[in-house]
Amino acid sequence: MRIDSLRLKNFKGFEHREFTFHPEFNLIVGTNGSGKTTALEALAVAVGSWFLGVRGTDTRHIRPSEVMLADFEHEEMDEDGVRHTSIQWEYIYPCEVTATGSVQDHKITWSRTLNTPGGRTTYGDAKAIKNLAVASDSAIRKGTDILLPLISYYGTGRLWQEPRDSYKVSDPLKVSKKEDQSRLAGYNNSVDPRLSVGQFTRWAARQSWIAYQQNNRSTPEYRAIKKAIIGCIENARDFYFDAKFGEIVIAFHNGTRPFSNLSDGQRCMLAMVGDIAQKASKLNPHLGSKVLEETQGVVIIDELDLHLHPLWQRRVVEDLRRTFPKIQFICTTHSPFLIQSLRSGEELIMLDGQPTAEVGNISIEEIAEGIQQVPNTQVSPRYEEMVTAAKKYLYTLEDAKKSPEDQLMEFKDRLASQLRPYADNPAFQAFLEMKRVAILGN
Numbered sequence: 001m002r003i004d005s006l007r008l009k010n011f012k013g014f015e016h017r018e019f020t021f022h023p024e025f026n027l028i029v030g031t032n033g034s035g036k037t038t039a040l041e042a043l044a045v046a047v048g049s050w051f052l053g054v055r056g057t058d059t060r061h062i063r064p065s066e067v068m069l070a071d072f073e074h075e076e077m078d079e080d081g082v083r084h085t086s087i088q089w090e091y092i093y094p095c096e097v098t099a100t101g102s103v104q105d106h107k108i109t110w111s112r113t114l115n116t117p118g119g120r121t122t123y124g125d126a127k128a129i130k131n132l133a134v135a136s137d138s139a140i141r142k143g144t145d146i147l148l149p150l151i152s153y154y155g156t157g158r159l160w161q162e163p164r165d166s167y168k169v170s171d172p173l174k175v176s177k178k179e180d181q182s183r184l185a186g187y188n189n190s191v192d193p194r195l196s197v198g199q200f201t202r203w204a205a206r207q208s209w210i211a212y213q214q215n216n217r218s219t220p221e222y223r224a225i226k227k228a229i230i231g232c233i234e235n236a237r238d239f240y241f242d243a244k245f246g247e248i249v250i251a252f253h254n255g256t257r258p259f260s261n262l263s264d265g266q267r268c269m270l271a272m273v274g275d276i277a278q279k280a281s282k283l284n285p286h287l288g289s290k291v292l293e294e295t296q297g298v299v300i301i302d303e304l305d306l307h308l309h310p311l312w313q314r315r316v317v318e319d320l321r322r323t324f325p326k327i328q329f330i331c332t333t334h335s336p337f338l339i340q341s342l343r344s345g346e347e348l349i350m351l352d353g354q355p356t357a358e359v360g361n362i363s364i365e366e367i368a369e370g371i372q373q374v375p376n377t378q379v380s381p382r383y384e385e386m387v388t389a390a391k392k393y394l395y396t397l398e399d400a401k402k403s404p405e406d407q408l409m410e411f412k413d414r415l416a417s418q419l420r421p422y423a424d425n426p427a428f429q430a431f432l433e434m435k436r437v438a439i440l441g442n
Contacts, residue, residue, distance in 0.1 A: 001149035001297050002102045002328050006046060009096040010068040012038040022347045025321060026330045027304075027338060029372065030351030036332040037156075039351075040300050041066065043330060044153045045112055046099035047298050048191040049126045053133025054184060060191040061121035062114040067095040091117060098125075103132050103149065140183050148183065148283040150297030150327065154272055155193025156306060186282030193302070197271045201241075201259070203278045204248050208241040220289035225277040228292055228323045232273045233266060234312050248274075265307035269316070272301070276324060296326045305335035313337040336367040386428060393418050393432050397439050408440060 006019045013035050028036050048060025072088045098111040111125035123130060139146045189196050211218040218226075230236045238251035248259040250270065259267060280295040287294050305313050314337045320329055333339070342348055342359045350371065359367065368374040376384055393415060400411035415436055419429050 001047065001050070001104070001151065003043065003046060003099055003298055003330070004102070005100045006039070006042060007096075007098040008039075008042050009094065009098075010092045011042050011062075011095055011097060012066050012068060014038060014042075015068060015092075019349060021328070021330060021349070022344075023328055025317060025342065025347050026328075026349055027317075027342060027347060028330070028332045028349045028351065029334070029339065031373070034351040036351060037302055039349075040153070040155075040302050040330070040332060042097050043099075043298075043300050044191045044193075045097045045121075046110075047151050047153075047300070049099075049110055049112060049123070049129050050103070050133045050149065050151060051187065051190070052123050052126060052130040053135075054137050054187060056184060057187045058191070062095055062097065062112060064091075064114075064117070067114060068092045093117075103129055104136070104147070106132060108132075137184070145286040147287075147294070147296065148186070150276070150280050150283055150295050150299070151187065151190045152276055152279060152297075153191050153193050153300040154195060154275075154302065156302045158193060158195040158268065158272065158302075158306075183283055183285065186279045190279075195271050195275055197259075197267075200271060200274045200278055201248055203282075204241040204274070205243070205246075208243060221281040221285065221287075221291045224289045224292055225274070225281060228277050229270060229273055232316075232319045232323055233270055234315075263307070265309065265312065268307050269312075273320075273323065276327070280324075292324055294326060295324070296328075298328050298330065299324070301329065301331040303333060304331040305333050305338055308335075310335075310337050314341055317341040334372075336364045336372060339367050339371060340364060386422060386425070389418060389422065390428075390432060394435065397436060401439050412436070412440065 002023055003021050004023075005021065008014045008017045011017075013033075017035075017039075019039060028039055030036050044060050045062055051057040051059040068091070069089050070092050072090065074086050074088060076084050076086070078084060093115055095114040096111060097113075098109065100109040101107075106128075108128040110127075110129045113122045113125070114120075115122065136146060136148060140148070188199065207218065207222045211222070226239050229239045233239075233250060235252045235254070236250050237253055240249055240251075241247075242249045242258070245258060248270075250257055250259070250262065250266070259270065262270065276299060277292060280297075281291050284291055284295050304316060308316060313335050317338055318341060320327075331338075339348060339359055340362070345359055348359055348371075352373070359371075362370075365377050368377045379387075396411065396415055396418065400408060400415070403411060415432075419432060422428050
C-alpha cells in the first residue's frame, strides 16, 4: 500500500486541501494550529478504509468532531439604535476524505464521506479498496501466502495511555490466545494512535518461549526484528525478554536496563519500532528473515522527534528507512534536525511558508529561519530584547543631554524604568548606569 495523494473537504480546519506524498518518507511541518495532526487523522481515515473488507478488524470512520465548524456573524439593532454582533457556529457538510494510491499493485482512488449530522461515514466510493481487502481476507483464510500491507498510526500520546503494569508478563506460557495466531491479528490497533506496549511485550515473551522449546534457537524473523530494534536504539547492543523479571530488557554498552526504567525517548522508540516489526512478522510470516525488508505499507507518526535528543533526531529518519525500506512513512515534526536529514525537498510537506528543493545541504539556522520562519536564530529572544533596550536607553540619554536642567530628573526616572526589567543582569545595568553618569552625572 502507498498513498500518493490525499484530498480533504470540510475536514476540521481544511475547507479544501490537497496533499501529494513521496513514496518513501514524508515530513509535514508547520506552526502549531496549522493542521499537521489533522492531516494525519485524515490519513488514518484513508488507510483505515482497508479494514472495511477485513473481518474482525476496526475501520476508521470520520468522527462528528472532525467536520469543519464555520462561524457566521449576525448583526442586529436594538431599540436604542445600538448595533450588536453575534456569532453562530455551524457544521459544514459534506466532510470528505479522498485518497489515491497503490494497493497491492493496483492504482486506485477511494473516498469516505460524512454527509449529515448523526449520519454514518459512507463506503460506497471505497469499494475499490474494500474489494481488494475482501479478496485478501479470503485468501488468508485459505492459507495462501499473499503479501499483506502493514498499516499503523502513532499519535503524540502513543506511550502514556497504557498502564505501566502492561509492560510486564507474569507467565510466558499464557501470552497469547488462539485468535492472536491469525495473520490478521497483525492489524490489531492499527488505526488507534495509542501504542500497545503490552501487545509487543507478550509477543516478545512468546518468541522467548518458542526459542526455549527449540534449544535456544530463535526464529529467523525474530532475529531480524531483534537486529532492527538494536539498530534503532542508540548505544544498544542486545534485546531480549527476561522471563524471571517478566519484562523486555535492553543491554547497552554502559549497562542493562528493563523497559520500565528506560528514558521516555528510549521507551517511545523501542515500543514503536518493536510494534511495527512484530506487526510485519505477524502479517507476513512467510517472508521469514526478509519480513522487514519486504513488507510494504503505510506508517503514520505524529511528532516523530517526541522525547528524542538532537543527536538521535539526526539519525532517526535514516534508521527507519534502513529498517523498513518498503514502508511509506508520513510524519509530522517541529525539529530542524529531522528536516535536515531528508534526502530531498520532495519529502518535505509545508503547511505554511515556501517549499524548498534541497534540505540535506543547508544549515540548521537556514532551516529554522527559512523553512520554519523562526527569526534571528543566532541569539535568544531575551538577548535580542536587551540589545533593543540598550539602544533605546542610549537614544534617551542623547535626548536628555540636550534637554534643560529642569527636565533632567524626569529623564533619569525614565531611564531607571527602562533598566528595571533587567534586574537579573547587574552587569548589563551597571554598564548603562556608567553611561548615564558619564553623560548626565549623578
